[in-house]
Amino acid sequence: MIGTDIIGRTVRVDCPAKTNLTLYVGAPRAEWGGRHELDTIYCAISVCDTVTATAKAPGTGFSLSIEGAHLGDLASSGSDMRRNHAVLALFAIAKAAGRDPDVGLTITKRIPVGAGLGGGSADAAATLLAVNRLWELDWPLERLSDIAATLGADMPFCLFGGYARGTGFGERLEILAPDGEQARELAAQGFRGHVLVGAYQAQLSTPEVYAAFDHLGTDPAARNHLQRAAISLHPRSGQAIDAAAAAGASHAFLSGSGPSVVAFAPDNPAVRAITDVWKRERLVDRIIVATAPAAPSVSVTQ
Numbered sequence: 517m518i519g520t521d522i523i524g525r526t527v528r529v530d531c532p533a534k535t536n537l538t539l540y541v542g543a544p545r546a547e548w549g550g551r552h553e554l555d556t557i558y559c560a561i562s563v564c565d566t567v568t569a570t571a572k573a574p575g576t577g578f579s580l581s582i583e584g585a586h587l588g589d590l591a592s593s594g595s596d597m598r599r600n601h602a603v604l605a606l607f608a609i610a611k612a613a614g615r616d617p618d619v620g621l622t623i624t625k626r627i628p629v630g631a632g633l634g635g636g637s638a639d640a641a642a643t644l645l646a647v648n649r650l651w652e653l654d655w656p657l658e659r660l661s662d663i664a665a666t667l668g669a670d671m672p673f674c675l676f677g678g679y680a681r682g683t684g685f686g687e688r689l690e691i692l693a694p695d696g697e698q699a700r701e702l703a704a705q706g707f708r709g710h711v712l713v714g715a716y717q718a719q720l721s722t723p724e725v726y727a728a729f730d731h732l733g734t735d736p737a738a739r740n741h742l743q744r745a746a747i748s749l750h751p752r753s754g755q756a757i758d759a760a761a762a763a764g765a766s767h768a769f770l771s772g773s774g775p776s777v778v779a780f781a782p783d784n785p786a787v788r789a790i791t792d793v794w795k796r797e798r799l800v801d802r803i804i805v806a807t808a809p810a811a812p813s814v815s816v817t818q
């Protein structure tokens with residue numbers, strides 16, 4: 517918890533979850549620590565975690581407080597604060613800036629944990645954005661993105677939001693301009709507007725899903741090459757995808773490494789039909805209603 521050594525102002529960042537509209541997975545590469553080559557279209561969705569960063573007295577170090585109704589394995593006593601993605605991001609930007617990490621962080625979690633929605637990456641990105649403002653570094657997003665890429669594949673995208681193409685192990689980004697041709701094409705295909713997220717109590721470990729992918733391969737017709745592997749580990753996700761498609765979703769698929777399911781709905785009747793079938797047949801544990809695309813927001817609150 518934050519103690520009395522808090523001084524100065526607070527910066528608040530609301531950072532959205534990510535999903536992958538397409539996720540093509542290639543071979544693992546030794547130079548990337550065994551991570552796989554990817555070609556993906558990222559999309560930010562308006563389920564946001566809030567991170568606040570407040571200056572602390574010199575030499576007092578960092579603090580972290582996490583709140584939220586669904587904290588998954590972050591709530592367990594074994595969850596090590598120093599390995600939290602937000603804290604790793606704080607250490608990384610402090611090192612790059614040549615400063616001590618004397619910052620109080622709070623995270624209000626709304627993005628389901630271990631869910632394929634990039635929640636830890638969103639918190640890390642939010643921390644970089646918050647500390648950049650708190651310390652008045654004014655570094656461009658590209659410089660923050662270089663730091664983020666050292667921490668995780670999804671983290672660079674979470675700094676930008678919107679739509680982007682990711683290559684390399686996911687960290688090389690081509691941002692798709694909101695009014696550009698590719699963004700308009702995605703919108704025309706139904707990848708904007710209402711999104712329902714089917715969330716689960718269960719978590720899936722990203723490395724385990726990639727390992728299952730190495731073993732099982734993919735369904736070449738799937739937009740998400742990890743879908744078959746994740747469904748083999750969590751079959752309810754597959755049932756929820758099928759039911760959403762039958763209930764009128766324009767697109768329904770596994771989010772990233774799962775187990776969450778994302779369903780784009782063309783209109784309110786489709787939102788209701790998907791919600792009804794998911795609830796009636798208990799295909800998901802929780803439904804979060806959101807919109808896409810979304811973007812992070814930064815504000816100074818004190």
Ligand SMILES: C[C@](O)(CO)[C@H](O)COP(=O)(O)OP(=O)(O)OC[C@H]1O[C@@H](n2ccc(N)nc2=O)[C@H](O)[C@@H]1O
Nearest residue numbers: 550551552554668669670671685686722723726772773
């Ligand atoms: C599934 C996705 O969320 C899709 O965007 C990402 O590929 C995973 O992104 P992430 O969780 O930020 O990934 P990282 O923290 O960099 O890596 C976690 C683990 O996922 C696996 N991993 C990740 C990215 C990648 N291109 N190939 C991989 O095989 C590796 O086992 C790695 O140790």
Ligand SMILES: Nc1ncnc2c1ncn2[C@@H]1O[C@H](COP(=O)(O)OP(=O)(O)OP(=O)(O)O)[C@@H](O)[C@H]1O
Nearest residue numbers: 600601629630631632633634635636639670722772
């Ligand atoms: N700030 C954080 N928020 C969520 N998880 C965190 C955080 N810091 C560390 N973690 C750990 O990271 C693991 C993955 O959590 P996260 O919610 O980022 O999963 P994910 O959405 O499946 O990730 P991705 O789709 O990027 O692979 C969890 O086991 C969790 O304990």
